[in-house]
Amino acid sequence: MTVKMKIFVCLGILFLFIPETFARKNKQDKDTFQWRYEIEPTVGQGKQGSCIIKVWTYAKKIDKAVAQAQKNAVHGIIFKGYAASTDGTRLPGQKPLVTDYETELENVAYFDEFFKDGGRYMRFVSLVNNGIPNSDDLIKVGKEYKVGIVVVVLKDALRKELENAGIVRALNAGF
Numbered sequence: 434m435t436v437k438m439k440i441f442v443c444l445g446i447l448f449l450f451i452p453e454t455f456a457r458k459n460k461q462d463k464d465t466f467q468w469r470y471e472i473e474p475t476v477g478q479g480k481q482g483s484c485i486i487k488v489w490t491y492a493k494k495i496d497k498a499v500a501q502a503q504k505n506a507v508h509g510i511i512f513k514g515y516a517a518s519t520d521g522t523r524l525p526g527q528k529p530l531v532t533d534y535e536t537e538l539e540n541v542a543y544f545d546e547f548f549k550d551g552g553r554y555m556r557f558v559s560l561v562n563n564g565i566p567n568s569d570d571l572i573k574v575g576k577e578y579k580v581g582i583v584v585v586v587l588k589d590a591l592r593k594e595l596e597n598a599g600i601v602r603a604l605n606a607g608f
Contacts, residue, residue, distance in 0.1 A: 469491045470491065470502075470508075472506070472513060472514075472515040473486065474486055474515060474518050479585050483585050485583065486510075486515060488506045488582050488583075489581050491580075492577055492580065493578070495580055498578060502584060503555065506586050507557055507591065512530075514528045530588070530591065556590070556594075557594070559584065560582065561583040561585060566582055
């Protein structure tokens with residue numbers, strides 16, 4: 434086989450795998466920006482300025498849910514908040530940092546960059562127990578799983594980031 438023929442065959446094989454790689458990446462992006470999750474407070478308090486929460490993430494594979502949990506947690510603190518516990522533990526709820534729905538749409542470029550894989554959101558969240566869910570936190574729902582992951586979110590530092598970016602007003606700003 435000639436050198437040109439070998440190059441042609443190698444390029445042909447490469448072009449067979451490139452569309453699959455892009456399709457897989459696009460599927461992950463689509464899954465990420467559906468923002469399908471629930472948040473609840475967990476037993477225990479974090480350090481001052483942080484909160485410990487359980488994020489219930491939906492995904493077809495457990496490892497994808499674990500990977501998505503940190504992103505969902507930060508998104509939830511920014512845009513959803515969470516209700517106080519109802520199980521008698523008296524854990525307080527948390528209002529979202531951003532209360533205007535339009536803010537996310539008006540700052541789409543900022544949030545696309547912020548939430549990209551490995552993005553700045555990672556500075557404000559960490560996994561508890563290395564992100565390993567308890568057996569009680571793995572629920573099969575149809576063709577996918579609902580996975581509960583406990584994380585710590587540095588909500589005060591996250592708020593400061595959003596203030597510096599002009600997304601939210603500082604707490605000490607006048608009315």
